Amino acid sequence: MIETFASVSLPIDEKYKLTKQRIQNGTSKKRICVVTGIHGDELEGQYVAYQLQQKIREVYDQLDGIVDIYPCMNPLGMDSIQRKVPMFDLDMNRIFPGDEDGSMVEYLAYCIIQDIKGADLVIDIHASNAYLVELPQLRINELFKEKLVPMSKWVNANFVWIHSTSTILESTLGYCLNKLNTPTLVLEMGIGSRLTLEYGENSVQGLLNAMHQLGMLKNEYPVMEPIIGYDQEIRFLNAQCAGLFISEMEVNTPVKKGQVIGMIVDPLSGNKLCEVISDWDGLLFTIRKYPICNEGSLIGRILEGKQ
């Protein structure tokens, strides 16, 4: 059943609506929520929202519980290919838990939290940004790791990044729901504005397994065991100069210390400007695909010591 759970009037003839699909069967009150599209230019979750429903239809008879799918929390951003909420250039994932009496976007953030809180598991699917490909990874705040790390093994992610706490992240949906004792896994995968079907299929398999683990589905769904990594093992490659970044590297590739990851060139002068070299042995799990870079632009990330 498709429901609108929040609605605010725009100036002319249009409502900013937040919608969800609820699939319910059996008697169990167990509830899993799949949330995506908080950033309007991240589309990987769109395929998951669709494909998960296709798969659930095949096993609907054995479903015991509630699946809520929230495919697009920032419809105006998605329509205009923008990460943020367009009119205010406001990052929705920096204003949770929102405010019932606040401005429009704060109010909508409040409605999202109210609708989701109390679920048995929430997956908030992000898709990097326009510049970088991410190997499917869960980002877990160390504050919540006792509860979330066991669940992180359910969802068929390649990698779990346990990061230190930072006050700026306290205004994300993931943090706020976890604070409200609603276990929430933040999945970051693929690249902005595109679909990576393989990652989407893996996530759907993981979500079905999570439903099995919660006792909502009888069938078993095999998943991969994620690599667990902490901040101190994560290494960043940043551009040393502005230019055109050229590389054929893909994520999920083991790299060696001294290995050339790519090069930065100047199309105007025709000169090579610098090579981007890994200083570590490890697993490349982020790589830049948008080739223009400024000094400092993120080129990639390596999980040191893991393959």
Place this chain on the structure above:
Amino acid sequence: MREKIVYELKSLYRDSFRIRGYEFGKGEDSICVIGSLRGNEVQQMYICSLLIERLKQLESQGYLTNTCKILVIPCANTYSLNLESRFWPSDGTDINRMFPGYNLGETTQRIADGLFERIKDCKYGVQLTSFYIPGHFSTHVRMMKTGFEDIEEAKHFGLSSIVVRSPRPYDTTTLNYNWQIWCCKAYSLYTKACEEIDEKTAKEAAEAILRFMYEKGIISYPVLGGYKSEIVDEDRMVSIKSSSGGFLKTLVDVDEQVFIGQTLAIIYDPYTHVELEKIISSQEGKVFFIHAKSMVYAHTSIVKIKRNI
């Protein structure tokens, strides 16, 4: 006056990105005034330019000291201003969410680091800044309760209000917050406008900053006048919101006294000019903020009133 390049970043095709600073006087870094960090902060940069104009005159007239150095940075984000984009053009990040910065990090972290390295040790920091919702403010000083704030000193600006609020999670990466952590007394100044110049309040702000400098002994030219500042906790601001969207006609201006039951604004149907909603004051007080666009959404603060006690 000495003009210096505080930070420079080369680009592939654009001219280099530069942050220019203007120094006056000699001695220790006593005060830094910073204008636009966002690409739509036009008024903020304009105020700095007025300040530089005045400081040049005061310097030639011998009103600066040999113990206090003044630094004015009118703009730390020329790349965005030149494009009329609020945030960093290539990745949409906000330099004012990148402090204290990181010199090996991403581009805007490097810019924040380059800027902060130069300004973190000054005694007083004044940032001319703006709010994400478009609107007109009563000119005021804004401070966060970080535990390091010095509200008494803020009275030396002589502005009518000093608004004090608790920091929110995302504030911890702003310039103001990090200045305070580095033991600099930091103040944010808001004036009526942002994207366009409002001459009257620009002059008011430049004058307030000079008054502060005089009161702190940074310049010897007396700046008279000003208000006896009122300290206002943000909780005293009452927000009056729209419940419909449409064309907005505001009937009051900032700093105007309003009473309970007064119509502050009207929202009209954008097709037929039928009145949809009257925005009525629930409070007696002074208009502190007013929404400044012709079209409005529902659930939006139209007017904020500084409630009378």
